Amino acid sequence: MDFVLVKFVHLVGVVLFLGNIIVSAVWKNAADRTKNPAIIAFSCRLIKITDLAFTASGVLLIAIGGLGMYHVGRIDLVARVNLQSGIFLFIISAVIWILGLIPLQRRMARVSHSAATHNELTLPDTYYRAARLWNFLGAIAVILPIITLWLMLHP
Template sequence: MDYAFIKFIHLLGVVLFLGNIVVSAVWKNQADKTRNPAIIAFACRLVKITDLAFTAGGVVLIAIGGIGLYHIARIDLAARFNLQSGIFLFIMAAVIWLLGLIPLQRRMAKLAQTACDHHQADLPETYYRAARLWNFLGMLAVIFPFITLWLMLNP
């Protein structure tokens, strides 16, 4: 494989991943500000869909590109603390996403859809508690990859 092509795959994954995690947070928070269960349920559905398509897809491309670059460029990972740290932070963000954000997203989507199905004007407080936790964990899951980006670009 060509180095430039593998680097393109890696950077495409980074753009899709970082772009989606930031945009999803903005969409969801703007929907929450309306306090309208129908708008919030719609935003929750979109976050789940775009997470699968762009966040997970971006992770796959990042991994393929990163492993490819490692092999093609014969990177000595043991000598590159910045790469080790970046990989660690990226994995931490993935753990937060898999164990925290995804379950919270499912729970919030269910609460919002139930409120819509029952024509309720308000969401239960449990939704907003979950949303606050989602925002906190989401902040970490956004900060870690941006630090990773910095580490990857600055040896």
């Protein structure tokens, strides 16, 4: 297997992953500003779909490409503190997604869908509390992979 090919796979994964997590935050916050339950429910549903399509596939390509570069390039991880740190931060970001963001997204989707289905004009405070926590955890979960990208690019 060619190093350039696995590096390309890795970078495509990075673009899909980072692009989607940043765009999802923009979409969701724009939808939240409308305070319209139907628009918010639509946004939450699209975020679930794009997370599966782009974030998850991005993570998969990042892992395949990273492992491929490790094996093909015979990279010594013990000697590369930047790679160790980047991998650690990426894992921390994944834990934040799995334990925090995904459950919050599901809760917000349920609440907004219920409000939209019942033609309610406002969302309950529980939605906005979850949204604030989602924004806080999401900011951390975006910043960590950006730092990871920086660490991966610098020896």
